[in-house]
Amino acid sequence: MKSGTTPRLLRHISIPDSFLVRELEPRPEANRAATSRSLGGEHSPLGAGWLKSLMRGIRRLGLYLTAAVIFVYSFFPVYWMVLSSVRAPEKLFLDTSLIHWPPDFSAYKTLLQLTDYPSHFVNSLIVASVNIVQEGSIMIASDPFRIYCAANYGAKA
Amino acid sequence: MNQDWRVAALFFASVLTLGVIVGGPLIYSIGLSFYASESFVSPSRWVGLANYVELLADPLFWKAIGNGLLISGVAIVLQVSLGISIALVLNQQFFGRSLVRAVAVLPYLLPTVVACLVVQWMLDPNYGLLKSVLSSFGIGMFDWGGNPATAMGVIVMVSVWIWTPFVVTCVLAGLQGIPAQLYEAAHVDGASPWKQFWHITLPGLRSVMIVVILLRGIWMFNKFDVIWLLTKGGPLDETETLPTLAFRRAFVEFNLGGGAAVATMSFLLLAMVMLVYLRLFPIDETRQGR
Numbered sequence: 099m100k101s102g103t104t105p106r107l108l109r110h111i112s113i114p115d116s117f118l119v120r121e122l123e124p125r126p127e128a129n130r131a132a133t134s135r136s137l138g139g140e141h142s143p144l145g146a147g148w149l150k151s152l153m154r155g156i157r158r159l160g161l162y163l164t165a166a167v168i169f170v171y172s173f174f175p176v177y178w179m180v181l182s183s184v185r186a187p188e189k190l191f192l193d194t195s196l197i198h199w200p201p202d203f204s205a206y207k208t209l210l211q212l213t214d215y216p217s218h219f220v221n222s223l224i225v226a227s228v229n230i231v232q233e234g235s236i237m238i239a240s241d242p243f244r245i246y247c248a249a250n251y252g253a254k255a
Numbered sequence: 256m257n258q259d260w261r262v263a264a265l266f267f268a269s270v271l272t273l274g275v276i277v278g279g280p281l282i283y284s285i286g287l288s289f290y291a292s293e294s295f296v297s298p299s300r301w302v303g304l305a306n307y308v309e310l311l312a313d314p315l316f317w318k319a320i321g322n323g324l325l326i327s328g329v330a331i332v333l334q335v336s337l338g339i340s341i342a343l344v345l346n347q348q349f350f351g352r353s354l355v356r357a358v359a360v361l362p363y364l365l366p367t368v369v370a371c372l373v374v375q376w377m378l379d380p381n382y383g384l385l386k387s388v389l390s391s392f393g394i395g396m397f398d399w400g401g402n403p404a405t406a407m408g409v410i411v412m413v414s415v416w417i418w419t420p421f422v423v424t425c426v427l428a429g430l431q432g433i434p435a436q437l438y439e440a441a442h443v444d445g446a447s448p449w450k451q452f453w454h455i456t457l458p459g460l461r462s463v464m465i466v467v468i469l470l471r472g473i474w475m476f477n478k479f480d481v482i483w484l485l486t487k488g489g490p491l492d493e494t495e496t497l498p499t500l501a502f503r504r505a506f507v508e509f510n511l512g513g514g515a516a517v518a519t520m521s522f523l524l525l526a527m528v529m530l531v532y533l534r535l536f537p538i539d540e541t542r543q544g545r
């Protein structure tokens with residue numbers, strides 16, 4: 099693992115071999131590693147082992163906290179929607195607790211009894227499928243034209 | 256020759272379909288704006304450019320343009336910056352990543368009506384969740400839709416919540432296309448994470464961002480549903496934009512020609528901005544350098 103593994107372009111630069119070999123080792127998760135390690139991991143001047151692992155720990159914690167924030171931000175309104183749907187009607191205007199047990203499904207019963215829910219559902223389905231077929235067929239129909247132009251005129255259509 | 260004929264048939268069929276679906280209503284709507292009419296069935300009277308003259312003299316029209324630019328501008332900046340940030344986080348390796356990725360797209364799957372109703376329910380000044388949270392801190396009830404600034408803020412917030420996942424999805428896809436070697440090289444050169452982001456990630460996302468900002472710009476400027484569902488342009492026209500103004504003129508005030516004139520002006524304005532945008536940032540892979 100000496101100068102034999104050093105890339106040809108870099109061979110004439112006088113950098114310690116050990117540095118190059120360590121840096122150029124193939125990393126499977128290089129994309130992430132490159133962005134996350136350079137903050138003071140390997141060649142940090144402080145260098146002490148415990149400090150490095152502490153820094154890494156803090157970074158992991160920060161990553162998980164951010165992921166948790168994204169999760170709550172995206173999920174909470176949906177959760178609130180579902181939760182409000184299983185709250186008993188008489189409590190809907192009084193109770194804002196985050197957990198409601200047991201669930202009350204009377205709103206769903208009313209929905210199916212008083213509205214024409216299945217036919218609304220089928221309507222949505224029809225609109226969506228016709229739309230997909232229409233747009234898809236226009237896209238597919240225009241593709242041979244693009245290929246034809248590319249082949250015959252060498253231009254991008 | 257047979258091949259030529261079939262290709263031409265397919266091409267003209269799709270152009271014709273698009274022409275009828277897109278061009279038909281467009282021409283009809285532009286034509287309507289030269290008439291005075293109360294509905295689609297009542298007899299209409301040719302008035303020439305009177306609808307436009309009346310519109311250009313109306314301060315509400317200029318206010319609606321300003322409101323629309325403000326709402327879409329702020330919303331796009333927030334959507335894009337938040338979308339890139341979330342995508343960068345979701346691009347890291349961590350436990351439960353696929354779950355967080357799935358949940359992060361959830362707002363985009365919710366119908367707009369539902370999202371708006373949920374937000375209204377949460378912000379309700381009498382029974383909402385936010386009211387009970389605030390009252391536990393000793394802050395009294397506040398009508399978020401009753402104040403011009405907060406009403407606009409709610410509209411922006413809801414559109415950011417719903418459409419940031421679109422940016423996240425596109426940016427995540429774009430991030431996969433940036434070669435890992437670039438980051439390794441930058442790392443060897445000792446570039447800081449911020450410099451790597453600025454000189455590798457952002458240029459790598461250029462073509463994605465051009466399309467995303469174009470689409471978000473068109474959709475936000477033409478945004479009707481969120482504004483109508485949340486504020487109906489109120490309080491006192493403070494959140495009126497061109498789409499809501501067009502709807503109000505045509506279907507609330509029964510002034511179909513006036514509504515069509517608003518829609519036509521909105522279309523022309525957007526088309527001009529988009530032409531300039533596409534001239535500045537062409538969506539052509541060959542002309543874009545990394």
